[in-house]
Amino acid sequence: MKKLLKNKTFLANSRIYLTVIVAFLVMFSLSNAGILSSSWKGYLVPICAYISLAVSLNLLVGICGELSLGHAGFMGIGAFSGIIFAALLKDVVVSDTLRLLLAMVGGGLLAGIVGFLIGIPVLRLRGDYLAIVTLAFGEIMKNIIGNLYAGVDENGFHMAITTSKMALGEGGKYIINGPMGATGVQKLATFPMGFLLVLFTLFVVLNLINSKEGRAIKAVRDNRIAAESVGINVTAFRMKAFVVSAFLAGMAGVLFGLNYSSITATKFNFNTSINILVFVVLGGMGNILGSVISATILYVLPEAMRSLEDYRMILYAVVLILVMLFTWSPKVKEIVSVISAKLSGIFKKKEVETNG
Amino acid sequence: MADYPKNVVQVPTFNLFREQDAGKLPVLDVRNLGIDFGGLTAVDSFNITIGPTEIAGLIGPNGAGKTTIFNLLTGVYQPTRGSVLVNGIDIKGMPVHKVNKLGIARTFQNIRLFSEMTALDNVKVGMHNEIKCSFLSSLLRLPGYYHAEAAANLKAMELLEFMGLADVADQKAGSLPYGVQRRLEIVRALATNPSIILLDEPAAGMNPSETAELMHQIRRIRDTFHIAIFLIEHDMNLVMNVCETIAVVNYGKIICKGTPEQVRQNPAVIEAYLGKEDND
Numbered sequence: 103m104k105k106l107l108k109n110k111t112f113l114a115n116s117r118i119y120l121t122v123i124v125a126f127l128v129m130f131s132l133s134n135a136g137i138l139s140s141s142w143k144g145y146l147v148p149i150c151a152y153i154s155l156a157v158s159l160n161l162l163v164g165i166c167g168e169l170s171l172g173h174a175g176f177m178g179i180g181a182f183s184g185i186i187f188a189a190l191l192k193d194v195v196v197s198d199t200l201r202l203l204l205a206m207v208g209g210g211l212l213a214g215i216v217g218f219l220i221g222i223p224v225l226r227l228r229g230d231y232l233a234i235v236t237l238a239f240g241e242i243m244k245n246i247i248g249n250l251y252a253g254v255d256e257n258g259f260h261m262a263i264t265t266s267k268m269a270l271g272e273g274g275k276y277i278i279n280g281p282m283g284a285t286g287v288q289k290l291a292t293f294p295m296g297f298l299l300v301l302f303t304l305f306v307v308l309n310l311i312n313s314k315e316g317r318a319i320k321a322v323r324d325n326r327i328a329a330e331s332v333g334i335n336v337t338a339f340r341m342k343a344f345v346v347s348a349f350l351a352g353m354a355g356v357l358f359g360l361n362y363s364s365i366t367a368t369k370f371n372f373n374t375s376i377n378i379l380v381f382v383v384l385g386g387m388g389n390i391l392g393s394v395i396s397a398t399i400l401y402v403l404p405e406a407m408r409s410l411e412d413y414r415m416i417l418y419a420v421v422l423i424l425v426m427l428f429t430w431s432p433k434v435k436e437i438v439s440v441i442s443a444k445l446s447g448i449f450k451k452k453e454v455e456t457n458g
Numbered sequence: 459m460a461d462y463p464k465n466v467v468q469v470p471t472f473n474l475f476r477e478q479d480a481g482k483l484p485v486l487d488v489r490n491l492g493i494d495f496g497g498l499t500a501v502d503s504f505n506i507t508i509g510p511t512e513i514a515g516l517i518g519p520n521g522a523g524k525t526t527i528f529n530l531l532t533g534v535y536q537p538t539r540g541s542v543l544v545n546g547i548d549i550k551g552m553p554v555h556k557v558n559k560l561g562i563a564r565t566f567q568n569i570r571l572f573s574e575m576t577a578l579d580n581v582k583v584g585m586h587n588e589i590k591c592s593f594l595s596s597l598l599r600l601p602g603y604y605h606a607e608a609a610a611n612l613k614a615m616e617l618l619e620f621m622g623l624a625d626v627a628d629q630k631a632g633s634l635p636y637g638v639q640r641r642l643e644i645v646r647a648l649a650t651n652p653s654i655i656l657l658d659e660p661a662a663g664m665n666p667s668e669t670a671e672l673m674h675q676i677r678r679i680r681d682t683f684h685i686a687i688f689l690i691e692h693d694m695n696l697v698m699n700v701c702e703t704i705a706v707v708n709y710g711k712i713i714c715k716g717t718p719e720q721v722r723q724n725p726a727v728i729e730a731y732l733g734k735e736d737n738d
């Protein structure tokens with residue numbers, strides 16, 4: 103029976119990994135075969151970034167039950183620090199892939215550290231207060247980044263929040279130019295790297311959920327008083343989840359930032375935070391595969407419908423409603439569970455046959 | 459008498475009930491405990507010492523302050539007066555999870571299970587501090603994770619089996635019958651490796667045969683794990699049969715302490731339960 107229990111989570115997790123891997127292989131070979139249009143090719147990396155963002159936010163909102171409205175803030179920290187890291191490493195690290203990887207780790211770490219510092223005061227708050235403070239955090243981050251100047255000249259690296267303090271010497275080059283954002287960024291992000299990020303995110307989040315930490319987090323959400331009574335330090339666990347979530351969002355931000363030749367801080371505003379939250383809510387709270395699917399669909403649809411101009415948002419709203427019906431309606435859930443029961447029945451039979 | 463940790467100055471005046479507890483440090487030593495909620499004095503001058511393998515009872519009419527006492531003993535409320543020593547250490551100012559680590563675990567009058575999780579996972583949450591597995595090895599699934607989980611599964615199943623709950627291990631806690639939930643809460647408390655467990659009305663909502671079984675199990679817990687048990691219960695049959703010492707509270711104050719026999723015959727207790735005599 104213990105084995106069966108283990109298998110249940112194991113099966114569920116492998117289904118998630120399998121879906122992602124198959125989807126990647128299909129898209130990758132399509133794009134290599136030249137079947138994919140260039141606009142579709144352009145969606146691939148952002149999709150990966152948004153999947154990671156949605157999954158990492160789901161850890162916070164779905165698993166921990168904490169409403170955070172500042173996820174784009176961590177994404178922005180990742181994006182801009184990643185752009186800086188990548189620019190600084192340009193002459194040091196030759197391989198583009200390795201440089202991207204280092205930038206992602208660096209951006210993730212920075213976002214994680216900021217998450218930790220923000221978490222100290224913020225995690226004392228609950229419910230609506232947490233939402234309000236994280237919202238403010240996201241906006242503050244956007245504004246700080248929007249006024250950030252960074253560049254290199256013969257004296258090395260400079261960074262400032264105002265123009266007056268920022269005087270680059272002869273031949274100096276801006277990496278980030280205040281409200282104009284980052285321009286002339288070398289596009290390092292690739293689809294395979296995005297795929298690896300998605301895998302890594304899934305690996306971390308799914309492992310976290312199915313460990314003693316994950317149990318503690320779920321216990322805190324289910325019944326805080328009881329969780330404390332069995333010796334669980336509630337604040338420490340909220341902090342761990344918060345930092346892991348920020349770290350992953352930072353990495354996704356790096357990937358996203360290094361996918362465009364220019365990018366401004368306004369991209370990482372409240373709207374983006376809400377969009378990611380919509381992915382999570384519609385995919386189902388705590389449902390990781392749901393987040394993956396809804397992030398993909400809900401990112402691609404409005405982009406693909408750009409040609410429809412004004413009707414785009416109406417259609418988007420309709421899609422939102424349909425997705426909501428599909429993921430939440432008990433009828434649909436029932437149908438899905440019946441089908442999956444049947445499928446697993448077939449699966450089991452086959453297993454028995456092969457065993458016997 | 460007993461050897462206390464150095465930093466605690468003690469006046470050992472207690473007289474432990476069970477012979478094998480004599481001369482040992484009491485697992486719970488409560489002195490002059492009191493708490494006020496605004497103008498209401500919910501608990502006042504509450505004193506008790508409980509030996510390492512004692513089964514003690516706490517009874518009293520509704521609203522007497524029994525649950526409030528448990529909340530004080532576990533750090534849920536900070537007392538207005540007095541002190542609580544768990545294994546000789548003052549819990550003053552400690553957060554609830556630290557108090558638990560000192561060796562005191564509890565169940566709740568209104569059941570507080572993790573209802574969305576399986577019975578097995580409820581117990582494993584109880585074992586949280588015992589599972590030695592770093593955050594990193596959980597995240598990256600290092601070998602340490604698998605060892606720790608396997609050991610935890612084994613012990614959790616043993617504990618469930620001990621309370622006769624092995625066959626509901628993979629059922630959602632919230633979907634279990636009431637009596638089973640109460641016993642699962644006990645298992646979860648035991649999983650924290652306590653030296654004393656506090657049971658708040660463990661037989662509430664149980665039928666007579668479940669209660670009889672529970673009485674047997676409470677003794678078995680003490681005899682197997684060699685821990686103390688302090689329980690609140692309205693079922694007098696259970697209290698009188700299982701408890702070796704009983705404290706009776708009314709309006710937040712102890713009105714009588716002693717063996718079941720002494721308590722049963724105490725006029726103050728009879729008055730508290732039956733009202734002033736006349737119509738007897």
Ligand SMILES: Nc1ncnc2c1ncn2[C@@H]1O[C@H](COP(=O)(O)OP(=O)(O)OP(=O)(O)O)[C@@H](O)[C@H]1O
Pocket residue numbers: 495498500518519520521522523524525526527567
């Ligand atoms: N947090 C609180 N704030 C204010 N008053 C409280 C609080 N907790 C308990 N009380 C009051 O303290 C008194 C004792 O309550 P308590 O729950 O301890 O009683 P009890 O002996 O457990 O009763 P029962 O047998 O019904 O469970 C009651 O009058 C209650 O209203």
Ligand SMILES: [Mg+2]
Pocket residue numbers: 524525526567
């Ligand atoms: Mg009570």
